[in-house]
Amino acid sequence: MRPVRLSVLTAVAAATALTAVTGCAEKSDAKDGGGEGAVQVVAKDDSCEVSKKEFPAGKIELAVENKGTKVTEVYVLFPDDRIVTERENILPGTKAKLTAEIKAGSYEIACKPGMKGDGIRQKITVSGAAAAKRSPEQDAAVAAYRTYVREQAEQTLPKAQVFADAVKAGDLQAAKKAYAPSRIGWERTEPVAESFGDIDPMVDLREDGVEETGKPWTGWHRLEKALWQDKKIGEPEKKLADTLMKDLNTWVKKVGTAEITPSSMANGAKELLDEVATGKVTGEEERYSHTDLVDFKANVEGAEKSYTLLKPVASKNDPKLTAQLDKQFGALNKLLDKHRPDTTSYDFTSYDKVGKDQRKELSDAVNALAEPLSKLAAAVTK
Structure with a gap:
């Protein structure tokens, strides 16, 4: 669930x-x-x-x-x-x-x-x-995406370990610095992680969903609240850092078994844009750290990776759609670049400093991309 x-x-x-x-x-x-x-x-x-x-x-x-x-x-x-x-x-x-x-x-x-x-x-x-037979282009897209997902998971572990070590050392500033980078690989491939059901609520649940699960609140956002709102690291948080690493290691072990198809890749890309629209643009996801634009960019990168791998198939079936997607991905990435001084880094503006008009501009760009992206699954399974 x-x-x-x-x-x-x-x-x-x-x-x-x-x-x-x-x-x-x-x-x-x-x-x-x-x-x-x-x-x-x-x-x-x-x-x-x-x-x-x-x-x-x-x-x-x-x-x-x-x-x-x-x-x-x-x-x-x-x-x-x-x-x-x-x-x-x-x-x-x-x-x-x-x-x-x-x-x-x-x-x-x-x-x-x-x-x-x-x-x-x-x-x-x-x-x-x-299921229906896949073309060589579809098989190539699935194989490449499976490799990408595995690499993102494996690359997350050392970054998350830096974050966990800082928490366990009681180093508030170091933990804050390591928090957002530790989440990038997860955010790029979140639909695959969510497909397992049990991993996602353990590592990425926000406080809103705790009552529904009936389980203790664990994961990144529990630690985010401790670092930015409570401004302290105690023994419970140090234990939670170990729990986070245990759960992320489980994710890495499971990720190679994920069910991946061309349509699940396309639907996953749309899900990542939905995540942006309902969590990042609104500032809900990173409500304490305000690192929403880091997640935002990672979600877009993950969606664009799926699209890029599927483009050889989609362009044959619906060239107008791929032309539109190329345009809208480009526009959204260009807009995101306005909020970071160095386009080679993930050092984005704190989202609480992003004004109402700028947030509307971002939401407009997300919706302009989400509409054609919702048609990608149909285009790659014709």
């Missing part, structure tokens, strides 16, 4: 504000309820209606309509709660699409009204020998 990163009211407010500013992906999706063969999912406050519960392996499309009164999420889950694909922040009265490649087996579709709990679930069965 993926934990809530925003309070429900904050999520609704953020998503509504972004929709009002530029017309985000959910609004765009509302124009198209999905193709004739799409599985229709109607999400309500007390139900999750699925038009088909058995369908063949291969490419599937979910056409989601939120007829409830709460912002919702829709997931396709493995039996062990690992995530196959997901779509977050679907506002009341809007529609969204998910495209995924699914092998034969048993799964669940979960709707999460209010983005809380395990969701309202429907069991589904996917039959057939295997």
